[in-house]
Amino acid sequence: MISKETVxxxxxxxxxxxxxxxxxAAMTSDPALAxxxxxxxxxxxxxxxxxxxxxxxxxxxxxxxxxxGGPSERVARSALxxxxxxxxxxxxxxxxxxxxxxxxxxxxxxVVSGAGGLQARGALARALDGKLAADEGPVRMGVSFRDAxxxxxxxxxxxxxxxxxxxxxxxxRWAVRTLAEVRPQAGGxxxxxxxxxxxxxxxxMDQMMVGDPLDRTEETAARAGGWK
Amino acid sequence: xxxxxxxxxxxxxRLRRFARVLARTPADADDLVQLTVERALARTQQxxxxxxxxxxxxxxxxxxxxxxxxxxxxRDLVFAPEEAGEHVxxxxxxxxxxxxxxxxxxxxxxxxxxxxxxxxxxxxxEGLSYREAADVLEVPMGTLTSRLxxxxxxxxxRLAEAGRxx
Numbered sequence: 001m002i003s004k005e006t007v008x009x010x011x012x013x014x015x016x017x018x019x020x021x022x023x024x025a026a027m028t029s030d031p032a033l034a035x036x037x038x039x040x041x042x043x044x045x046x047x048x049x050x051x052x053x054x055x056x057x058x059x060x061x062x063x064x065x066x067x068x069g070g071p072s073e074r075v076a077r078s079a080l081x082x083x084x085x086x087x088x089x090x091x092x093x094x095x096x097x098x099x100x101x102x103x104x105x106x107x108x109x110x111v112v113s114g115a116g117g118l119q120a121r122g123a124l125a126r127a128l129d130g131k132l133a134a135d136e137g138p139v140r141m142g143v144s145f146r147d148a149x150x151x152x153x154x155x156x157x158x159x160x161x162x163x164x165x166x167x168x169x170x171x172x173r174w175a176v177r178t179l180a181e182v183r184p185q186a187g188g189x190x191x192x193x194x195x196x197x198x199x200x201x202x203x204x205m206d207q208m209m210v211g212d213p214l215d216r217t218e219e220t221a222a223r224a225g226g227w228k
Numbered sequence: 229x230x231x232x233x234x235x236x237x238x239x240x241x242r243l244r245r246f247a248r249v250l251a252r253t254p255a256d257a258d259d260l261v262q263l264t265v266e267r268a269l270a271r272t273q274q275x276x277x278x279x280x281x282x283x284x285x286x287x288x289x290x291x292x293x294x295x296x297x298x299x300x301x302x303r304d305l306v307f308a309p310e311e312a313g314e315h316v317x318x319x320x321x322x323x324x325x326x327x328x329x330x331x332x333x334x335x336x337x338x339x340x341x342x343x344x345x346x347x348x349x350x351x352x353x354e355g356l357s358y359r360e361a362a363d364v365l366e367v368p369m370g371t372l373t374s375r376l377x378x379x380x381x382x383x384x385x386r387l388a389e390a391g392r393x394x
Contacts, residue, residue: 050330054245
């Protein structure tokens, strides 16, 4: 039995790796629990979205003046810790894997739910369009290949979000077929070797790939042709 | 401007956001931000270098807000009417639905008791960890988590009642 506190701690990214696995295991056999997690994830995003506009509003001059009007110069070291993405990404990935987030768009996230399922957008969509396998960046490409319908598919990793996945070209967009969390390795190290992929992504790739992966030349040509 | 002030200027958008959750109107919220900034500047010496400035300032804002609302009650003033959604900008039709949901979530958050509203805002909107949020609110972890459970389930229940489950 998973308590309400534990459900929320899972959604908020407060659980340890082992505790999170326990919740995810329970979710697979308890649809009601999976739905509860999904509802809380959606509330979390809706709440963030509700107040997001404030951040981009111009700050009134009187507040800027108040902040500047302090005591004279003193030494203070920056202590602001920039968070690496919302803490609930892992939970989001688990819900996507279970299909309980269907029909739901993640505000400002790398995927959006469209008529044909999840689609890549923003930085992820741009990387899928333009990056080659060895390119550096916040979104890194793994393997490119063709599926049974001759459509191009690509695996990708987003280190900041600790997510990896597989997307295929469909009607001029990148349909995200698989999305999985990149788990820390033993010792808590997220920095796995460049192209390492979670087992779920590798399994999906093995299942879908027809022929060999594209080599550098083929990949470059496919990009030049707009992945058609 | 010194480094402390520069960081504070950088924090202003987030301070304004947290203030919006606490205060009922954007104008009240900005007054609260100004009060917070002034208090922070007067107490610069109390801030420990190397700790998070955002948590420290949220705590000052929380206390400023409590002082302010108590003073208001003593003066027997009523709050301005709710203006949730007032700052809905000029948006495309495709975003109206999402904005509508946001407005309703915003309204339900506004109906929560203050202690729950602050806990929910710090964790869901400001992205603080439980430990950080408990420190800002100056309550034990158990108190924080029970406020989070009650507040969030309340919002979800009311949204479902209104026929708009998120």
